[in-house]
Amino acid sequence: xxxxxxxxxxxxxxxxxxxxxxxxxxxxxxxxxxxxxxxxxxxxxxxxxxxxxxxxxxxxxxxxxxxxxxxxxxxxxxxxxxxxxxxxxxxxxxxxxxxxxxxxxxxxxxxxxxxxxxxxxxxxxxxxxxxxxxxxxxx
Amino acid sequence: xxxxxxxxxxxxxxxxxxxxxxxxxxxxxxxxxxxxxxxxxxxxxxxxxxxxxxxxxxxxxxxxxxxxxxxxxxxxxxxxxxxxxxxxxxxxxxxxxxxxxxxxxxxxxxxxxxxxxxxxxxxxxxxxxxxxxxxxxxxxxxxxxxxxxxxxxxxxxxxxxxxxxxxxxxxxxxxxxxxxxxxxxxxxxxxxxxxxxxxxxxxxxxxxxxxxxxxxxxxxxxxxxxxxxxxxxxxxxxxxxxxxxxxxxxxxxxxxxxxxxxxxxxxxxxxxxxxxxxxxxxxxxx
Numbered sequence: 001x002x003x004x005x006x007x008x009x010x011x012x013x014x015x016x017x018x019x020x021x022x023x024x025x026x027x028x029x030x031x032x033x034x035x036x037x038x039x040x041x042x043x044x045x046x047x048x049x050x051x052x053x054x055x056x057x058x059x060x061x062x063x064x065x066x067x068x069x070x071x072x073x074x075x076x077x078x079x080x081x082x083x084x085x086x087x088x089x090x091x092x093x094x095x096x097x098x099x100x101x102x103x104x105x106x107x108x109x110x111x112x113x114x115x116x117x118x119x120x121x122x123x124x125x126x127x128x129x130x131x132x133x134x135x136x137x138x139x
Numbered sequence: 140x141x142x143x144x145x146x147x148x149x150x151x152x153x154x155x156x157x158x159x160x161x162x163x164x165x166x167x168x169x170x171x172x173x174x175x176x177x178x179x180x181x182x183x184x185x186x187x188x189x190x191x192x193x194x195x196x197x198x199x200x201x202x203x204x205x206x207x208x209x210x211x212x213x214x215x216x217x218x219x220x221x222x223x224x225x226x227x228x229x230x231x232x233x234x235x236x237x238x239x240x241x242x243x244x245x246x247x248x249x250x251x252x253x254x255x256x257x258x259x260x261x262x263x264x265x266x267x268x269x270x271x272x273x274x275x276x277x278x279x280x281x282x283x284x285x286x287x288x289x290x291x292x293x294x295x296x297x298x299x300x301x302x303x304x305x306x307x308x309x310x311x312x313x314x315x316x317x318x319x320x321x322x323x324x325x326x327x328x329x330x331x332x333x334x335x336x337x338x339x340x341x342x343x344x345x346x347x348x349x350x351x352x353x354x355x356x357x358x359x360x361x362x363x364x365x366x367x368x369x370x371x372x373x374x375x376x377x378x379x380x381x382x383x384x385x386x387x388x389x390x391x392x393x394x395x396x397x398x399x400x401x402x403x404x405x406x407x408x409x410x411x412x413x414x415x416x417x418x419x420x421x422x423x424x425x
Contacts, residue, residue, distance in 0.1 A: 008187060010184045010187045012181065012184050013181070013184075014180050028347055029347055029348055030348055041198065041342055041343070042345045042347070043195070043345070043346055043353060044345075044346065044348075045347070045353060071191045071344075073194065080184065
């Protein structure tokens with residue numbers, strides 16, 4: 001049996017995943033991270049994007065996290081996400097629509113929009129779609 | 140011998156009260172379910188972030204956020220979460236008692252105390268008890284929003300940053316189950332280090348990107364989540380305690396009605412007997 005590390009993903013609303021995994025792949029602030037058991041302690045932010053877990057036995061599960069923090073200890077990984085869900089729970093149509101809406105708002109270039117918020121929205125939706133596609137490829 | 144008419148009136152009024160308390164019990168029960176759900180949804184996040192913060196406080200980082208530095212304590216700040224409304228048994232009193240006891244230990248060491256109160260009951264209590272209240276907010280609805288709370292918390296945090304307060308303690312009821320709510324006092328800042336297995340060497344995280352920005356964000360998130368969870372938990376406690384209090388009030392009213400009913404029946408029977416004996420003795424005299 002391969003070595004495992006304990007991983008939990010929690011969002012502000014609920015606990016989404018809890019259990020032993022062989023590897024965690026997440027997108028940190030400074031780039032993609034692959035975490036194996038026995039990793040040195042690490043604290044970093046999470047960018048909107050997919051979080052992949054390889055469970056015991058090689059099965060992969062994909063989640064989506066919209067930002068937050070990740071803490072790594074040699075024997076545990078904790079992902080404190082702002083919002084997160086399982087990749088199969090993402091509503092693709094809704095994500096595309098939200099992305100288009102944000103893009104339109106940006107393109108309109110009106111003075112009354114909150115530029116920072118809308119571009120963050122856009123990035124989040126894009127990341128969500130990326131997660132779905134990655135998840136599809138896998139299956 | 141008690142007057143039957145008076146007794147009847149009394150029974151009527153108790154029955155009315157009973158109707159009200161039983162209605163309140165049902166309202167509390169349905170609110171409790173919602174509040175409990177909200178509470179349990181937030182719990183994993185607040186528990187995990189507390190764990191992470193515990194680790195952070197244990198690490199020996201090159202950068203120390205000011206919320207991580209222990210200072211000699213000259214003034215302690217308390218954030219006390221109570222309910223807005225009463226009729227919930229000993230919930231608030233238990234919490235306030237525990238808090239006052241805690242405060243007393245500080246006062247004995249000649250440490251001054253500042254209070255930040257969330258909820259009406261705490262405000263009422265400290266108005267008569269005395270204490271330096273620096274911030275108070277009430278009418279936190281059953282569905283608390285972070286932005287409503289942050290104002291009064293900010294006063295405390297600013298005071299800490301400015302060095303006016305050297306320790307902040309969060310006091311609230313923790314929901315165990317419907318029957319038990321535990322008054323709990325926890326140190327919020329400086330960060331409370333988690334108990335660690337002895338013998339572990341000095342270590343530090345790798346921070347990505349800068350430790351400063353990262354910790355700043357994480358600690359803000361931590362405080363927000365702790366306070367929010369405390370309030371949400373308090374709402375669940377309030378409804379649970381209210382339900383239990385109202386249930387026992389309803390039961391008590393029932394017992395009282397039974398008792399009075401017995402007395403009234405006795406009185407009525409006695410009156411009838413007396414009347415009969417009067418008639419009989421009157422007839423005998425004729």
